[in-house]
Amino acid sequence: MxxxxxxxxxxxPVAPEVVKAMMDVYNTVHGNPSSTHAPGRKAKALVETSRRSIAKLLGVPPRTVCFTSGGTEADNHAVQAAVGCLGVTRIVTSAAEHSAVIKATQVAGERQDVEVVHVQHHADGAVDMGHLASLLASSKSKTLVSLMHANNEVGVMVDLARVAAMCREHGAYLHSDTVQSMGHYPMNLEQLDVDFLTCSAHKLHGPKGTGFLYVNPTLRIDGMIVGGGQERMLRGGTENVAGIVGLARAFDLAFEHxxxxxxxxxxxxxxxxxxxxxxxxxxxxxxxxxxxxxxxxxxxxxxxxxxxxxxxxxxxxxxxxxxxxxxxxxxxxxxxxxxxxxxxxxxxxxxxxxxxxxxxxxxxxxxxxxxxxxxxxxxxxxxx
Ligand SMILES: Cc1ncc(COP(=O)(O)O)c(C=O)c1O
The missing domain is CATH 3.90.1150.10 (Aspartate Aminotransferase, domain 1)
Incomplete structure (x- = not known):
């Protein structure tokens, strides 16, 4: 059939080039990136090379890329960090976001007394920018705007540069779930002033269970998963070395072609x-x-x-x-x-x-x- x-x-589907890069890691690199011996250093070097190559394609310093288990974790981390570390008490988001953002903002609303407001949409599904502007203008609290770049179900897109400018004008933080657009659209963060972006490798022919959170270098946030000092204290847990190498290879292929x-x-x-x-x-x-x-x-x-x-x-x-x-x-x-x-x-x-x-x-x-x-x-x- x-x-x-x-x-x-x-x-x-995972790209054959990605499978090969990951198999090479599985077959030849056995160390834990936190170990100081040679096999450990080799694994660590792969993680850091991958971070550098992804950061270069985005035009950001490598330390702004924090590897995660994928888009859901990265979205949760961004929302929790905004509330827990940056003093956000109001979140402007949309009922059409991915459930990772809907649930994370809902939980922040219920457990941490954060006001969660949903922006309106036009009949064609586009975010009502006038409504967003009025929500930002009327805000008296520290605000996080969380709006996805490209909607995963209907494909409606948000003009991130415009939303970023509006957020800066009103002193709001901006998180965008870029899970569906990363690797499919140019993303030059030298020009795009956002606070948090999220990526999931399996949406761009990389492996499932790997992704990253971009954190603007001006921000100081804590880890959501604690326990180890990995990812510069942003994400405890032994790194998924093969997954990270696969993500970087998938990123390379996506940006090159x-x-x-x-x-x-x-x-x-x-x-x-x-x-x-x-x-x-x-x-x-x-x-x-x-x-x-x-x-x-x-x-x-x-x-x-x-x-x-x-x-x-x-x-x-x-x-x-x-x-x-x-x-x-x-x-x-x-x-x-x-x-x-x-x-x-x-x-x-x-x-x-x-x-x-x-x-x-x-x-x-x-x-x-x-x-x-x-x-x-x-x-x-x-x-x-
Ligand atoms: C827009 C969007 N955000 C987040 C996610 C979650 O990503 P992950 O599967 O890596 O947790 C998805 C996956 O469907 C998605 O489409």
């Missing part, structure tokens, strides 16, 4: 959009995710009412097509999507499905998915 993997926003990858992915997405329009009359794209200025890896499709709608992801899976009906991390769950609900795109009578693409997506994948969609949503099934 043919298969098409179109759930790259959930996770991407970014334009070519982007052009390929955009052409795959365009083929999907055109095919859907041709096969399925009345199809719409949640958050205008088909537009050029949306995250180019993601397409969120709302299908016309159909008896197969409620089972769409399951039926597409039976046809060999892997896609998602909810958020990345709850794929397969039946809870639906908090993002679609928050942005007003949820309609219980119409199935919404996210297709997401990568540099490994082929025309054959798209054509297989289009055939599968045509079968699942065939008019005949309505009559039957």
């Amino acid at each position: 043919m298969h098409a993997y179109l759930d790259n926003a959930a996770t991407t 970014m334009e070519a990858h982007e052009a390929h992915i955009r052409s795959m997405k365009a083929r999907m959009v055109e095919g859907l329009k041709a096969h399925i009359p009345g199809v719409v794209f949640n958050g205008d995710s088909h537009l050029e200025d949306r995250l180019y890896t993601v397409l969120n499709v709302k299908f016309p009412e159909h008896p197969n709608g409620g089972m769409a992801v399951f039926l597409l899976d039976l046809e060999g097509v892997a896609c998602s009906g909810g958020s990345a991390c709850s794929s397969g769950a039946t809870m639906g999507s908090h993002v679609l609900r928050a942005l007003g795109f949820h309609d219980p009578s119409q199935a919404s499905v996210r297709f997401s693409f990568s540099r490994y997506t082929t025309e054959a994948d798209i054509d297989l998915a289009l055939d599968a969609v045509a079968k699942v949503f065939a008019p005949a099934a309505v009559e039957a």
Whole structure:
């Protein structure tokens, strides 16, 4: 049976170059980076070389990159540090954030008496910048703004430079979950004045369970996971050496070939959009995710009412097509999507499905998915 993997926003296949780099570590580097003997120093050198190469691509000092277990940990750390170390008592965020940020801010609200305010969105899913400006202007408390760069479900993007300028004007800190955009868009932090950014390796063809938190060098924060002095006291625990090397290799590949990858992915997405329009009359794209200025890896499709709608992801899976009906991390769950609900795109009578693409997506994948969609949503099934 043919298969098409179109759930790259959930996770991407690990690049063969990354697998090789990681296998070399597993096969040849056995030391603990904290050990002072030669094998330990070799492991430590790999961690620090990886940190330097990632930092260079972002245009920041290496010490600003703190390796984590991925995006969820990095998001939690940013929110907890802002509240616990920087005196933040008000968080401006959005109901359409990833659950890592939603839950972390909710917990800060409940346990640490922090006011959590949600910014409004326009009908197309974009953050209402006027509302954000008024929330910042009216703020009397030390504020953290936490807004993701690219929404993982509908691909709506935030103009980070503009939000950063607004935050600076009002003395607010800025955290952005850049898990879906890191490695897919240029990210020059010499020009972008943010406080915290988060990255997850498995969204850019690196390994699962590895990522980092960028912390602006002007900030002094504590670790969230304590116990060892690793990561300059920011994150206790023996480093995932192979994972970190894999992340750095994935970063290199992503930045080196970014334009070519982007052009390929955009052409795959365009083929999907055109095919859907041709096969399925009345199809719409949640958050205008088909537009050029949306995250180019993601397409969120709302299908016309159909008896197969409620089972769409399951039926597409039976046809060999892997896609998602909810958020990345709850794929397969039946809870639906908090993002679609928050942005007003949820309609219980119409199935919404996210297709997401990568540099490994082929025309054959798209054509297989289009055939599968045509079968699942065939008019005949309505009559039957
Ligand atoms: C926008 C966003 N933030 C955070 C995460 C969590 O990252 P990780 O899986 O590395 O914990 C994800 C994963 O789906 C995501 O899409």
